Amino acid sequence: MRYLNKLWLGAVALLTIVACTDDSLLDYKVNKPESIAGLEYLNDYDVLKSYINRTNDPNFKLGAGVSVDAYNKQGAVYSHITSNFDEMTAGWEMKHGAVVQDNGKLDTGRVKQFIATAKNAGITIYGHTLAWHANQNATYLNSIIADKEIEIDPNDANNALHATTPEAKTNIWDWQLEYVLPTPLTQGVEYTLKMRAKASSPFTVGFWRTNGSSTNYGPDIAFGESWSDASVTFTPTMDATRLQFCFGTFAGDLYFDDMVLTASGSEENLIENGAFDDTNLSGWQKPGWHAYTFAVETLAAGPATWWTNLITNSDVESDDVSSFFATEIRVGPNPATIGADGTGADGVGRAIVVKSGDSPNESWDTQFFVKAPQQLLEGQAYRFSMKVKADKPATIESQSHNNPGGYIHWSMVGSPAVTTEWKEYTNSGIISAQQAGANGMNTIAFNLAVFKEANTYYFDDIVWEIEESGNTIPLTPEEKADTLLWALDNWIAGMMKVSKDYVKAWDVVNEPMDDGNPYEIKTGVGKTDMAADEFYWQDYLGKDYAVVAFKLARQYGNADDKLFINDYNLEYNLDKCKGLIQYVAYLESEGATVDGIGTQMHISTGSDKEKIAQMFELLAATGKLIKISELDIGIGKTTSEATEEDYQAQAEMYKYVVQKYFELIPATQRYGITVWSPLDSPVESSWRAGEPIGLWTEGYDRKPAYAGFADGLSGENN
Known part of the structure; x- marks a missing residue:
């Protein structure tokens, strides 16, 4: 969505584009400039919503994007919107980032006031929006899935077998640690040795088996500087009586712990006291000439460890x-x-x-x-x-x-x-x-x-x-998903609690489809320019994030609420339109109910009319309610650069879009059209700054676009 933090949507009930002058007060005749006289026809138009045929379209809603704070003041914006429109969509104040605080609590004060003001005016509200990647309180969401602090208990000690060698010698067998097996290994049987190990510096220990007259060599065991799991599998060629660990070329400290030796198909540990919980080292020995030490040692608790799948x-x-x-x-x-x-x-x-x-x-x-x-x-x-x-x-x-x-x-x-x-x-x-x-x-x-x-x-x-x-x-992917499911539930439940008595339609999932891969959902993975308010729920919950959102909206809202999915550039990229339709089919196959599809149409006078018509045909074929959710039309220039021809082209495009909507979307599927920026955009706006995209000027004067839109609604010249 191309969104507005602050929409300057003001208006008085009816203002004309022509400043009227009483010529009778002058003692000479003044001819009106041709440019002004050519726009006087706009004075003859009524308020915009009067052009809807309520007999043919009793449920059609003409909407406008608004600044909640401006509307709540009940001044010019209130008068203008209430006079011309049936419904409002909040530009910012009903989104996650505006309502959810850094501690996770919901601040719904402005929303409650907005609902009360709208109810008093008799104008409905379209909820916007419940699940989106932008305008989120990403600070809060990232905080609840951040790495967990581990409290290390200094009393949480662990025993391990510790061997210390004074110097590195020439041969790997010059230092040896042996374990005399209580029961000899059986020739030809596969065995697995697992253990925890670490060393003062990385070293690979030779692992041998012997019966005193012959020896099997390897596989060797690598020790790192932090505790790690080691596992080797071997099949002796004799009935081995001893295990040998050889580290003659190493100088420093070696640690062995949690040793488990099992035969294939068995869970019996063939090493006694392999966890070294007992200081008794029965079975462990070194050749008499080896001048190094080994003993069971109690180690202080170290940092937490975990395994990450790559x-x-x-x-x-x-x-x-x-x-x-x-x-x-x-x-x-x-x-x-x-x-x-x-x-x-x-x-x-x-x-x-x-x-x-x-x-x-x-x-x-x-x-x-x-x-x-x-x-x-x-x-x-x-x-x-x-x-x-x-x-x-x-x-x-x-x-x-x-x-x-x-x-x-x-x-x-x-x-x-x-x-x-x-x-x-x-x-x-x-x-x-x-x-x-x-x-x-x-x-x-x-x-x-x-x-x-x-x-x-x-x-x-x-x-x-x-x-x-x-x-x-770090939390596991499962823990992150579980935490975010809770957060999504809390957010949607909270918004529905304060709004369900009045808000009966919602943009539940916004902008799910990827622009580059229009049959896939968006992702933030690998994105290096993430905005401060950007958070991709789908990267943690998968493509079913939208299934969850629709089910929660239905659970906490009203049974007959109209729940929409919404996206942009559907008229520009027809594959994206098809991808969205395909995704809706997937959501419903997973148990969600999607009532309608919204198409954001932030277009220009040069947009492809044929593709616009094709988009409407594709959307109509779904049988869903169809809503033009955020319509505005640019001319490719700033307001100061715009010409009369530009404004006429804009009026014609507004008329075309509205006419095609009524022509190609069946009456039973027409939810409505929302004008996203009724006024031209100020230069300080965050949305299409300085562009004359509205039906009114910033001074609330009607533009030719107003007439084009009204004619499209009334069906004139259809």
């Missing part, structure tokens, strides 16, 4: 593939597609489908990329998981990249073994210096061309998380 559309249930990309030198530039419903994990939902071509030269001839929206640096803790299957079994490779194709390091999240059945693959650790490279990494690349023949891979539930910490913690 992947958009992890479950592949939307069409957003911004986190996913693929290359295949024989198939095309991006063979990653979203499969049909039922291709997802275990036959539920959808999956990312990637096809590799025949006869590859290298395993990376087909690559599937999972991209994060930010650079990840050395020492960053991560967790990665996905569900994957293929038409043919394969072991795929992973790499770290800086953007897809920007290779950094050979191994990132291991080498997943893919079967023809869905299987979840997990990996976690700390990003190493090699994986991060000099400038950080943001992409995991999977090499899929591991066969000499084509294969098709399916990926679902892709989650790539990083651990973050601090003394504040």
Whole structure:
């Protein structure tokens, strides 16, 4: 909406454009200038609303945009609006930003006075507006979804196993910490070790298994400078009796906590006292020649930690593939597609489908990329998981990249073994210096061309998380959505409480459709020039934000209220008009009831008349009530530059728009027309400043546009 903070909508009941002079008082005859004489016909017109045929259109409302404060004074604006119009739309004072205070409370004093004044005058009010991205109290809304302060209890301590090495030695095995297993591991069985770990400086600890005569090496475990989760999966080739943690080339402090070792298919922890709640270190030992210390230590409570998922559309249930990309030198530039419903994990939902071509030269001839929206640096803790299957079994490779194709390091999240059945693959650790490279990494690349023949891979539930910490913690998307649903409910309930006895029609959802992608709703994501009063509810509540708004308006309002959705440029971009109509169909499929569609028509004398007519035809075909919600027409010049020809062209365009509305919108669907700026716009206005867009001048004189509009209403020359 092109909105007005202060609309200078004054008027006296009837003022003419010609200053009348009593020529009989003069002793000589004066001829009136031709330019004035040509406008005297405007004196013959009646008040504007008198031209509505109430027999044919008993419910039609002729509206005007107003400044509530100016109208409440009951002066010139009150007289002018009440004389010429049936209904008013507040330019600012009934919006979220005007009513909701920084503490969330609603200040409805001006609204109550506005309703009382309108009721006394017998003129109705069109409520404007309940769900919009502009004119919001964004300060308040952002404050209720801001990061939460975490109160750290100094008594909330935690035990951990702490090893301190005095110096870095030559070989990784020069410092070793061993755990003697109560029950030996079984050869050929898959095991998973999970733990929390940190170090005084990033280091990768060697993880071995041994039975005293033979040893299995790896996978290694990366420790970062803050607590992070680590997980490794391995299958011993012997009945191992000891776990070995090797860190001979490290000097400093290592911390181990919450160690859980489980066999595949079992939840039994094979490590006793893995949380180190007991200071008894039974089973833990070091070779006698190792001159370092280890013990259970009580650690002070640290900052809060949480995990943030970097992947958009992890479950592949939307069409957003911004986190996913693929290359295949024989198939095309991006063979990653979203499969049909039922291709997802275990036959539920959808999956990312990637096809590799025949006869590859290298395993990376087909690559599937999972991209994060930010650079990840050395020492960053991560967790990665996905569900994957293929038409043919394969072991795929992973790499770290800086953007897809920007290779950094050979191994990132291991080498997943893919079967023809869905299987979840997990990996976690700390990003190493090699994986991060000099400038950080943001992409995991999977090499899929591991066969000499084509294969098709399916990926679902892709989650790539990083651990973050601090003394504040962000709300989860679910928490933000829940908080904003409460705020929207509180706002709409409050407005309906003070207005429902008199206000029977509402602009519930305003300007939902995107200009660049007219079949999609607007978003503030990535916007760098956000205004102070801008807040996109849909970025937190999704496209159903409008469903919620309509249901709340119906719940707290009157059962027979007329509830509208409204947007601009529908006559300029017919795809946007079609997108809005499509969105209305979606809202109603989700249980909302939309009574009408409003079209803002902030147009000019050069606007495309054919498109205007096509817009009305599209809107009429919906069967909904149709309202021209904010009509004004510019001439492409300021008031000081306007010519007589400009004003005649403006009058003709006003007449055309009004006539076409009555011609193409069936009588049962005609809610009305609102003149958004009845007077020409002052130079200090926030809306079309200094433009002669009104039916009256700033001095309340009728313009040719007045006659054009009145003729359109009356059907003259139709």
